[in-house]
Amino acid sequence: MGLREDLERFREVGENRREDLKEFISYGDLGGSGPDSINIPIKIVDLPEFAYDRRDMGGVGQGQDGTPDVGQPVGPPQPGDGDGEDGDPGEEGADHEYYQMDPEEFAQELDEELGLDLEPKGKEVVEEIEGDYTELTRTGPNSTLDFEKLFRSGLKRKLAMDFDEDYVREACKVEGVTPDDVFHWAREENILVSYAWIADAFDNVPEDERGTWASFEEMAENVEETSTMQRIRRDGLRDVPFRREDERYRHPEIIEEKQKNVVVVNIRDVSGSMREKKRELVERTFTPLDWYLTGKYDNAEFVYIAHDAEAWQVEREEFFGIRSGGGTKISSAYHLAKEILEEEYPWSDWNRYVFAAGDSENSSNDTRENVIPLMEEIPANLHAYVETQPGGNAINATHAEEVESTLSDTGNVVVAYVKSPDDVVDAIYKILSTESNDD
Structure with missing residues (x-):
């Protein structure tokens, strides 16, 4: 090589x-x-x-600048000799x-890593944008007048109403006819001419030309009627009858874009039992989930709720670092989550994810009597609970098992167990695959 x-x-x-x-x-x-x-x-x-040792500029055996000759004993190693500059290898x-x-690339790569492909849902119409100028309206600025359509409408009217004036004038010369007779004849021949025009043309027939034809049939046999297209080719298109009602103005098509919106409620137990290792496992699980959903949805908002026996909303910067000394009542967090979601993120407009994490230790009967009913009452794409117990299950850590045994068949509830960092990716996969398979 x-x-x-x-x-x-x-x-x-x-x-x-x-x-x-x-x-x-x-x-x-x-x-x-x-x-x-x-x-x-x-x-x-x-x-x-390649690097040359400055202490060895003269070469072995040359005896210059203090370099020993062949056979000359050397002294003990000096500071700086060896692999590391400061002596001990591997310290730095x-x-x-x-x-x-960005989160979008992260979501794409995580999909590839885990074999997932969550398709986000769009629920809220957030804006109307202007598309191509394909819509037409009866009013508008002159610059948007659709002249082509105006011309076509006028031309269509001309072709429908036009007639051979010379041909009708000859009909007025038939012996013994009146304007009424000529008008009825024209209607029978599908010649669209007004009675007023015929009356005017009849009055203008010279006296010496009246009675030129014995009948309408004789006139038709001797006078050739020209079509509108023949007259346009012969004389050109001199005028087109435009009307105000023919005017159409181009208007941009209004397109409603649905933006894929999601709100993620992150709930964390901050009671005295949630020590450092448990807190780190929560952060390792929740943070990639936040990145993933941010990358998947057009608009992602996050709500962070900390709780011990009571619950309160916090900023993201505080969420993973808080620790209190109180007891645990998980339902307090779900009460607050329900209140926030109902007031600010209606289910009709927002996709919802409710992620909770803790060590599964909860006050007596709170899970079955309060938490599970609240989870059933809060509409969401997915409810997830992540149990973090690095040392194995504690005797009173029953919350996750109770939720799983009661709600695992609902289709939008998942429980994941994280005992060490090695379990984090599997927990994320379990959570996201539950959502991706949910119809």
Whole structure:
């Protein structure tokens, strides 16, 4: 392998290979990313190069600048000798840069990693946009007048109303006829001429030309009637009868765009039993879910609710760090979630996800008497509960099991168990695959 191939290989390893997405979710630094930008570490590998030791400028055996001759004993190693500059190898970590992706790219890659493809739903008409100028209206600025349509309407009228004036004048010369006779004859011949025009033409027939034809039949046999198209070809199109009612103005088509909206309610137990490891597992599960849904939907909003025995709404920056010393009543969070959703995010307009997490420890009977009925009352695409118990199940950690045994058949409720970072990706898959299979 030549130097060029070495260089390309190191570039691939060092710059183009980033941390595996599953590894990043389970063990990476999620805190280095924001809601709209996910930073995944790239390990930078130094390229190999030749370097000359300045202490060895004279070459072995030349005896210059203090370099020993052949056979001359050397002293003990000096500081700086060896692999590391400060002595102990492996004490310093490698340099890192970051591969930056937006939530849409993250969602696409997570779909590929997990074999998912969640199709978001559009519920709310958020705006009307102007499309092509395909609509027509009777009023508008002159610049939008559809002249082509105006001309076609006028021409159509001309073709329908036009007649051979010379031919009708000859009919007025038939012996013994009156204007009434000529008008009835014209109607029988499908010649669209007004009575007033015939009366005027009859009065203008010279006296010496009256009685030229013995009958209408004789006149028709001796006088050739020309069609409208023949006259247009012969004389040209001199006038087109436009009317105000023919005017049409081009107007842009109004298109209603449905924006795919989602609200995600994140609920976290912050009671005294939720220690650091449990809190980290909640963050590792919820954060990628937030990124994923942000990437999937046009408009994603998030509500963060912390609770112990009581519940309160918090900002995202506070959500994962809060810890209280109180007891646990999970239903308090669902009461608050229901109130917020009903007031601000109506089910008719918003897709809803309600994600809750904790160690499954709850006050006596609260799950069956309060939480489960509230979950059934709150319409949502998906209700999920994530149990985080790093040390295994506690005796009184029964909330997840009760929810699962009661609501698992409803189709929009899922329970996931996370005991270590290795379980996080599987939990995310279980949650999202439940939604993606829900019709």
